[in-house]
Amino acid sequence: MNNAPFRLYDATLTSRLLVGTAQYSSPAVLAAAIKASGAEVVTVSLRRESGGNRAGESFWSLIRKLGVRVLPNTAGCRSVKEAVATAQMAREVFATSWIKLEVIADDDLLQPDVFGLVEAAAILSREGFQVFPYTSEDLVVAERLIGAGCEVLMPWAAPIGSARGLNNVFGLQALRKHFPAVPLIIDAGIGTPAHAAAAMELGYDGVLLNTAIAKAGDPVAMAKAFALALEAGRLAYCAEPIPPRDMAEPSTPQIGRAFIDLPRRA
Amino acid sequence: MLVQVNGKELEVRAPTLSALLDELGYEETVVATALNECFVRAVDRTATPLKSGDAVEILVPRQGG
Numbered sequence: 001m002n003n004a005p006f007r008l009y010d011a012t013l014t015s016r017l018l019v020g021t022a023q024y025s026s027p028a029v030l031a032a033a034i035k036a037s038g039a040e041v042v043t044v045s046l047r048r049e050s051g052g053n054r055a056g057e058s059f060w061s062l063i064r065k066l067g068v069r070v071l072p073n074t075a076g077c078r079s080v081k082e083a084v085a086t087a088q089m090a091r092e093v094f095a096t097s098w099i100k101l102e103v104i105a106d107d108d109l110l111q112p113d114v115f116g117l118v119e120a121a122a123i124l125s126r127e128g129f130q131v132f133p134y135t136s137e138d139l140v141v142a143e144r145l146i147g148a149g150c151e152v153l154m155p156w157a158a159p160i161g162s163a164r165g166l167n168n169v170f171g172l173q174a175l176r177k178h179f180p181a182v183p184l185i186i187d188a189g190i191g192t193p194a195h196a197a198a199a200m201e202l203g204y205d206g207v208l209l210n211t212a213i214a215k216a217g218d219p220v221a222m223a224k225a226f227a228l229a230l231e232a233g234r235l236a237y238c239a240e241p242i243p244p245r246d247m248a249e250p251s252t253p254q255i256g257r258a259f260i261d262l263p264r265r266a
Numbered sequence: 267m268l269v270q271v272n273g274k275e276l277e278v279r280a281p282t283l284s285a286l287l288d289e290l291g292y293e294e295t296v297v298a299t300a301l302n303e304c305f306v307r308a309v310d311r312t313a314t315p316l317k318s319g320d321a322v323e324i325l326v327p328r329q330g331g
Contacts, residue, residue, distance in 0.1 A: 020331030030329075045330025046298055048272040048323070056326025057295055063327070073330045081303060088305035089298030089325055160331070210331035 020210025125149025158189025200233025
């Protein structure tokens with residue numbers, strides 16, 4: 001068993017599931033889904049107040065009551081300058097040095113701008129942030145992010161909100177093998193608990209997702225399903241799965257089978 | 267003077283960022299601020315003057331993925 005504690009920077013966590021707080025049908029459903037997920041970390045953002053109804057205040061009050069850690073994001077930022085300023089604002093409002101760093105390159109795939117990401121990660125690390133970069137599975141980019149001060153990497157499984165699961169299993173496996181000691185969290189593209197379990201079976205340390213729970217027909221049940229899938233996937237990884245074979249191999253012993261020594265008839 | 271607040275042009279009287287938050291009714295609300303795309307810490311708002319044409323961002327905690 002290789003079941004080391006789940007550490008992200010200064011935190012030791014029990015749950016390996018991190019969940020987003022967006023797109024829920026109501027604050028009550030959001031709160032119930034977070035509780036059902038068992039997540040100890042939730043992602044949040046900073047946005048302009050709209051409509052003068054102080055929605056930001058009531059949201060923040062709800063999250064604080066849940067007693068979870070927050071991981072603020074820089075979602076939607078298109079430049080290093082925007083991402084750095086957003087991170088600085090988030091640190092003040094949410095009173096945490098954690099930042100889920102997103103520098104987005106394009107609208108179709110919401111692909112990370114890995115060049116801007118590395119630059120922003122270096123600036124923020126120097127300023128004392130604990131950076132969780134939303135990145136691709138590219139090994140070279142991962143090396144640069146670690147060089148920039150990141151102690152956690154968050155490669156995508158597939159484009160944000162696409163629910164396609166692990167698009168590049170080989171690449172994700174290579175990343176895991178290349179960085180055996182770096183906490184790796186799959187962030188984005190997960191659609192079903194099976195996808196999350198598959199990520200955990202590869203040896204990933206955790207999974208961050210939002211849409212797959214929030215937009216499910218029953219978000220609370222789906223949150224529970226993801227919690228169970230992560231637990232099963234982690235347990236399976238630690239139990240060392242057998243490798244796949246190309247040909248069949250009987251599981252019932254051949255020795256002692258009746259009629260084994262009789263000539264085969266056509 | 268005319269300043270941009272969260273992307274909208276507003277005629278305001280506040281001479282500082284801190285006064286602007288008061289003028290717009292944000293006194294007790296937890297907000298983050300930026301002036302011309304640069305973060306301004308809460309403790310620095312009183313000493314941050316506004317001038318015509320400035321772009322101010324006032325952000326609040328919201329849902330995120």
